[in-house]
Amino acid sequence: MSNVALPSFFSVSRAIQYSNGIMRAVMDDGSLKPIAVREFSVRGAKSSHGDAYKLARGDAKTLKDINTPNPQRVDGAFLPEDSQRLRLSFSMNVIAISTDRQSCNDFAYTSKIRQFLDSFRDAGGFERLARLIVWRIAAAAALWRNGYGIDKTVLVRAEGKEWRFDADHVSAATPEGFTGPDDLVDLVAGALADRRRVLMLSIDTEVTIGFGQEVFPSQELEMKKETNGKSKVLYFVPDGGVETAAMHPQKIGAAIRAFDIWHPEFGPNVGPLSIEPMGYSHQHQESFRSVASKTDLYSHLMAIEDLAKEMKSTGSADDRSVYLAACLMRGGVFSASADNEKKAADASAKRALAAEKKAAMKPGKSDADTATGFVAE
Secondary structure, rough: OOOOOOOOOOOOOOOEEEOOOOEEEOOOOOOOOOOOEEEEEEOOOOOOOOHHHHHHHHOOHHHHHHHEEEEEEEEEOOOOOOEEEEEEEEEEEOOOOOHEEEOOOHHHHHHHHHHHHHHHHHHHHHHOOOOOHHHHHHEEEEEEEHOOOOOEEEEEEOOOOEEEEEEHHHOOOOOOOOOOOHHHHHHHHHHHHHOOOOOEEEEEEEEOOOOOOOOOOOOOOOOOOOOOOOOEEEEEEEEEEEEEEEEHHHHHHHOOOOOOOOOOOOOOOOOOOHHHHHHOEEEOOOOOOOOOOOOHHHHHOOOOOHHHHHHHHHHHOOOHHHHHHHHHHEEOOOOOOOHHHHHHHHHHHHHHHHHHHHHHHHOOOOOHHHHHHOOOO
């Protein structure tokens, strides 16, 4: 397998743009009510692992502290007492995976990306990729923690058409058995492949969780301790004058692209992962794709010529090619580091020098040996 050198400057714009996910309560008459984020106080108990062991050692200060309440100020969001159903609404714009939307300082590598995408299109790769995206939408994956409820439904609208899914009957663990509506798959595949068009999807996902139950929007990562003492800050957007619970676009995107079923550990313990260069999982706090196993994105990018040739030869896109195309869809900065380039150059020089030394140590042929065909041992 040939390894192609990566450019020192290489970035790709993501091919799917997501909006905020707005969370609203569905009332009995079908109307919608914003779900407000509100601050409240709780009195918790101290129960950390470290405190437990200090207590076991008879630490007097810990004994006093652990019996002291742990008051906290937190944000929360709840359905109204007269509503038991949650709706999450967001939009998706699907744009082409194209060299027009990348920055690269190596024209030769740009040409290889273009050849790969052409082969991927001809091999039906965009249809495979689109079907996986539609599967994640139909499985109501964007609900994240809110998806524990019942009667999950998904309504997708695009270009004057509608598609409805009963998400309770769509497995979120595997796409096996999911076919999906071909016309929606074709629309998504066409937008991913064609740089002249944009597909705009509007998506409403609903779930029944019970009257007045807590809902779980995105939580803000506070880098500075300037939250007035709050230990949990929830994300919200203005909606009709209400600070309405919402999902970050990044969180919705991570759910929709969680179809990496080809990583080495896929199985009962580790399910589908969000498409990531190193197969990182927040849930497991571990990366499941590595350079050592050549399952990471960069190994795929260096093998891009071979992958394009294989697709052209077989007429189909295998899992490695779909993973690579999905990473390009995700977007990001994939430049080769200068340090790695220097190490690769040094390693190449060492190999060349070793080959020269080995060749110099081989016994030579005399004129007579050459004439008789005899080689000295």
